[in-house]
Amino acid sequence: SVAIVLFTSDLRVRDNPVLRAALDAADDVVPLFVRDRGIEAAGFGAPNRAAFLADCLTDLDAGLRERGGRLVVRSGDTPREVARVVSETGAREVHMAAGVSAYAVHREERLRAATAGAGAGAELRVHEGSVTAVPPGAVLPAGSDHFAVFTPYFRRWSRERLRAPLGAPRRVRVPASTASEEVPARKAVEGVAPGVPAGGESEGRERFLTWKRRDLDAYEDRHDDLPGDATSRLSPFLHFGAVSVGELVHRAREHGGAGADAFVRQLCWRDFHHQVLAARPAASSADYRDRRDRWRGEREAADEISAWKEGRTGYPVVDAAMRQLLHEGWMHNRGRLLAASFLAKTLYVDWRIGARHFLDHLVDGDVANNQLNWQWVAGTGTDTRPNRVLNPLAQARRYDPRGEYVRRWVPELAEVEGSAVHTPWRLPSDVRGRLDYPDPVVALEEGLARFRQARGTG
Numbered sequence: 048s049v050a051i052v053l054f055t056s057d058l059r060v061r062d063n064p065v066l067r068a069a070l071d072a073a074d075d076v077v078p079l080f081v082r083d084r085g086i087e088a089a090g091f092g093a094p095n096r097a098a099f100l101a102d103c104l105t106d107l108d109a110g111l112r113e114r115g116g117r118l119v120v121r122s123g124d125t126p127r128e129v130a131r132v133v134s135e136t137g138a139r140e141v142h143m144a145a146g147v148s149a150y151a152v153h154r155e156e157r158l159r160a161a162t163a164g165a166g167a168g169a170e171l172r173v174h175e176g177s178v179t180a181v182p183p184g185a186v187l188p189a190g191s192d193h194f195a196v197f198t199p200y201f202r203r204w205s206r207e208r209l210r211a212p213l214g215a216p217r218r219v220r221v222p223a224s225t226a227s228e229e230v231p232a233r234k235a236v237e238g239v240a241p242g243v244p245a246g247g248e249s250e251g252r253e254r255f256l257t258w259k260r261r262d263l264d265a266y267e268d269r270h271d272d273l274p275g276d277a278t279s280r281l282s283p284f285l286h287f288g289a290v291s292v293g294e295l296v297h298r299a300r301e302h303g304g305a306g307a308d309a310f311v312r313q314l315c316w317r318d319f320h321h322q323v324l325a326a327r328p329a330a331s332s333a334d335y336r337d338r339r340d341r342w343r344g345e346r347e348a349a350d351e352i353s354a355w356k357e358g359r360t361g362y363p364v365v366d367a368a369m370r371q372l373l374h375e376g377w378m379h380n381r382g383r384l385l386a387a388s389f390l391a392k393t394l395y396v397d398w399r400i401g402a403r404h405f406l407d408h409l410v411d412g413d414v415a416n417n418q419l420n421w422q423w424v425a426g427t428g429t430d431t432r433p434n435r436v437l438n439p440l441a442q443a444r445r446y447d448p449r450g451e452y453v454r455r456w457v458p459e460l461a462e463v464e465g466s467a468v469h470t471p472w473r474l475p476s477d478v479r480g481r482l483d484y485p486d487p488v489v490a491l492e493e494g495l496a497r498f499r500q501a502r503g504t505g
């Protein structure tokens with residue numbers, strides 16, 4: 048008998064319950080990845096992510112080959128391609144991980160119909176507990192279909208029993224005749240930012256083990272420190288499922304201590320946003336808080352938006368964060384918070400413009416995490432203090448007290464010492480005059496007054 052494993056956001060051989068279930072169900076499996084044209088057409092195939100994805104697929108193929116198998120790659124419309132493979136191989140089951148976005152849910156419905164009608168008919172079996180540690184909907188507050196507040200969610204989530212991580216399968220047998228395209232290669236992707244890291248399960252595991260040894264114990268104290276760069280940087284691996292979130296929770300708990308607790312809490316934020324999106328799929332583009340979109344920034348400020356995207360707002364810490372994004376396809380969480388707040392609240396621009404820019408560049412760009420974090424920051428989402436505004440100068444002094452992060456990313460300011468780098472407009476005029484760095488695009492007080500007026504809070 049033959050079963051198909053349709054890989055989506057779970058590009059790994061270890062702790063992969065979908066792969067395990069298919070291997071338990073059949074003698075032969077077809078490990079299948081479809082390069083989904085729908086995802087590319089929706090603008091989700093941005094180069095930084097495409098490069099990282101290619102690495103993940105190359106490593107997944109290698110992991111399967113070590114076990115006697117290989118990855119089968121096709122391109123096109125996923126339901127149609129899967130139906131084709133069902134007909135070619137006579138598979139009776141198709142296994143895949145449950146997704147949460149509207150796109151994933153719709154695709155699942157189409158897959159169910161397509162596989163039932165293909166060949167002799169194959170059953171679609173969708174597995175929970177692969178893309179998130181705790182499945183969306185598994186813990187619920189009384190009287191609602193999701194948690195809108197993080198802390199009570201975290202409390203309940205922490206009490207859930209997770210299954211023990213699964214090892215890698217010993218052997219994977221793939222029917223010899225199954226045709227495959229070439230596994231995509233990273234070097235074929237154009238327009239990739241210079242600092243995009245290597246992807247793949249092996250790389251992700253290595254990174255986690257090194258980071259756990261070196262930085263996990265200090266995570267609680269250091270994760271918000273902008274220049275310290277002490278976070279795990281596992282987000283792209285988690286986005287593609289090259290490492291398993293459930294296994295990370297398990298390993299961190301095993302390690303124990305305050306650093307591990309803080310790290311697990313952060314992983315829970317990921318599950319939190321996934322369960323919000325699963326219950327409110329429209330929140331990927333419509334305001335979560337108020338369907339009439341009264342809370343969304345509405346200024347059309349083309350020059351200010353370009354300045355923000357390019358990292359020349361005149362606020363060094365915002366510019367440093369935005370340039371880190373352009374260079375690495377990744378940004379420190381504190382940078383994401385203050386840069387997003389600057390666009391959505393200080394400039395009072397529609398959060399979706401910022402979210403789109405992030406998705407165009409982030410290697411970890413993810414519908415649940417990106418759109419809902421943006422909404423959280425913009426005060427249109429689940430934040431319980433929607434009118435709070437992050438002051439970029441206060442943020443800079445607190446999280447980059449010596450200005451090292453700014454000097455790293457804004458070379459025009461490399462000569463300015465200490466925290467003076469955060470306020471170049473206050474430098475003596477002869478020093479200021481020599482710097483090729485713009486004046487602030489807007490005065491903070493002006494932005495704040497405008498925001499308060501729009502929200503009716505001041």
Ligand code: FAD
Binds near residue numbers: 280313316378
């Ligand atoms: P660590 O500090 O090592 O945390 C470990 C993991 O926990 C992360 O890899 C991530 O999976 C999860 N995590 C941490 N913080 C959050 C959070 N606030 N929300 C959800 N999960 C979290 N994360 C994405 O994965 N994809 C995105 O597209 C994304 N967009 C964001 C946009 C904005 C405006 C903001 C404020 C945050 C966004 N985040 C996003 C969340 C967070 O910034 C990143 O997950 C984190 O910076 C990744 O770095 P790390 O892996 O070193 O994190």
